[in-house]
Amino acid sequence: MVSRPISPRLRRTLAAGLVAVAVAAPLAGMAGPDAVPAPDPVAQAPLAVGGVGALDARYAASRAGVLAAERTADAYGDRQRAAALRTMADPARHFLSFDGRDGGRTVEVFGDLAHARRVAVLVPGSDTNLDSYERLRAGAVALEQQAGGDAAHTAVVAWLGYPTPATVSPEVLTDGLADRAAPQLDAFVGQLHQLLPQARTSLVCHSYGSVVCARAAGGLAAADIVLYGSPGVGGDAGTVAGLHTRAAVWAGRGAKDWIADVPHVRVPLLFTTVGLGADPTAPGFGAHLFPAGDADHSTYLQPGSLSLRSIAAIVTGAADAADAAT
Incomplete structure (x- = not known):
């Protein structure tokens, strides 16, 4: 992808933001x-x-790990973390x-993974x-639930397999974390395919997670591969072909997602490249577009929403890519 020119004012703004969050982020990370x-x-x-x-043995071992972490959080007086872990246990x-x-x-698994035909x-x-x-x-x-759950032999796996960036941080402006997470996601999906070779697997990727999925796509x-609320696909891919994937x-x-205001640029700045590149919803990118209604950045999977129905239709195979707008 060819880098686009950026105004001196925006360049100064990005630089100032990087300096500010570079100081704040390490301090915030000390908690816990x-x-x-x-x-x-x-596990x-x-x-x-x-x-x-x-x-079942794997689920039991993982739950033991959650309980051990909850005891540690209690011992350190981290009440918020301990409460979250008790719920998870x-x-x-x-x-x-x-x-x-x-x-x-x-x-985490939602649904009957052992008998799933769609994941x-x-x-x-x-x-x-x-x-x-x-x-x-x-x-x-x-x-x-929208995809039909056990009755439709559909399972959902929530993959928090990488350290996500803070919304206000230097990392969220670059694809560095995504590049490090991509091999882990690739390995997990490969293992899932070995476990369930006949299952149809879809990647459902939100916000910075869409950068991770795009970097792993090949x-x-x-x-x-479903990219929604995306700030860009990272790297230099300017089209679907640049992702080098056989997936649709x-x-x-x-319509209410503020991510639409994020500039889709790649700008060399300091010792890195700032910006996450191409917009996957742009007509020239070549993705199949799905209707997302008036979702804002955090409501794509809200029950009853058009965006949730659209994503579930892709997961179940009901959506026809051949008829989708591009």
Whole structure:
């Protein structure tokens, strides 16, 4: 993708923002306990080990990890984290993996994964961590229900497998975190395909998560990649062809989403490149566009919304890419 010119005023604004958040972000990151136990090896093994018959043991091992992290948070007096972890430790919930260290990573299943014929992997954007995890969970629950749940043999996997950037941070302006997360997402989806080789897998990627999915696209074993509320696809890809994927690429943006005001540029600045590049909803990008109604940046998976219905139709295969607007 060719970098577009940027005004001196915007360049100064970006530089000032980088300096300000570079000072604030490390201070904010000091909060919370760090002495959380390492994950149980059972919950860290490749998904295909033991097949679907090993899922219950994996769920149990992950829950033990959640409880250990909750005890650590209590010991450190971190009441917010402890309360969030107690909620996550509900025996009715199913985690494929959990790691409470360094802000937290977790992968949770909604629906019957062992018998799923369709699987949606939900990849979140900025400001998603263990303390704010319930927002991601609510979206996953809504998508699983809209897609028909167990009756339609559809499962949703909420993949918080990378350290998401803060909305106000230097990292959110670059694709560095996405580049580091992409191989992890690629590996997870590959393992999911080994576990369920006949299942249709879709990547459902919100905000900065769409940058992660776009950077991983070339290796993903997926039928669909859905980019919504996207600030750009990162890197130099200016079209779907530049993602080098065999998956159908979909894009949508709600009428009330402030992300529409983000400039789609790539600007060399200081020691990095600022900006996340091409807009996947632009006609020239070549993605299949889906209707997102009047969604704002945080309501795409709100129950009853047009955007949720559109995304669920893609996940179930009901949406026809051949008839979608491009």
